[in-house]
Amino acid sequence: MVRILFPGSRIWDVSFIPLRPGSLSGPVAERSDAARNRERLLEAARKLVEECGADGLTMDRLAERAGVGKGTVFRRFGSRAGLMMTLLSDAEADFQGRFMFGPPPLGPGAPGLDRLIAFGAERIAFVLEYGDLARAADASIRNRFEVPAVVLWHRHIEFLLREEGMEADPWLMALSLSAILDPERLLYAVRVHGVTPERLAESWRELVTRVIRGS
Numbered sequence: 001m002v003r004i005l006f007p008g009s010r011i012w013d014v015s016f017i018p019l020r021p022g023s024l025s026g027p028v029a030e031r032s033d034a035a036r037n038r039e040r041l042l043e044a045a046r047k048l049v050e051e052c053g054a055d056g057l058t059m060d061r062l063a064e065r066a067g068v069g070k071g072t073v074f075r076r077f078g079s080r081a082g083l084m085m086t087l088l089s090d091a092e093a094d095f096q097g098r099f100m101f102g103p104p105p106l107g108p109g110a111p112g113l114d115r116l117i118a119f120g121a122e123r124i125a126f127v128l129e130y131g132d133l134a135r136a137a138d139a140s141i142r143n144r145f146e147v148p149a150v151v152l153w154h155r156h157i158e159f160l161l162r163e164e165g166m167e168a169d170p171w172l173m174a175l176s177l178s179a180i181l182d183p184e185r186l187l188y189a190v191r192v193h194g195v196t197p198e199r200l201a202e203s204w205r206e207l208v209t210r211v212i213r214g215s
Helices: 032-052 059-066 070-077 080-101 112-140 148-163 170-180 183-191 197-213
Strands: 002-006 010-014
Touching: 032 059, 032 070, 032 080, 059 070, 059 080, 070 080, 080 112, 080 148, 112 148, 112 183, 112 197, 148 170, 170 197, 183 197
Parallel strands: none
Antiparallel strands: 002 010
16 A cells, blocks of 8 residues: 655555566465466466457467466456466566656656656557557456556655646546547557557657646
């Protein structure tokens, strides 16, 4: 649990956790053979993603590739969404650690605007690397806006807006800015319209600068 102090002495307790448990507070306790089986399944899943993309990763294909029953896969990950979240977990935990505790400008120590610019640029890079998995996970989740990691990004953006003195509904503005970093939206811009990562990052910088300076 991380305690964040907002301007005006408002305090929020935010859970610092990845998409699924394990990476930040240490692995969930399990037998060594269960851990080996889990890693074998994840390795098979990663290879399938490399070969046929995230959309081609199904529980049936994973079971066949790993040489186990389909029930074993469901017992381990619960659902296709759970599988996708597990594959994303370590990368998501690393990203969280960098924007919450890493060096500036992404981490603490830089002005709020600089951190906000860096956050967007880093998130764009993250989506372009892991976007297919994130998109597939989003499509499988009943309410993707309540995933703990998503809540944390939103609160982080709101925190930076408040730190820069925004008073005009920073919660809603943070929600709007978060939408711009949506994996589906970013991948569409890159793959359909040929927008470069540099152009995306520059557009984000221009937008948040105008939002902050106009606040």
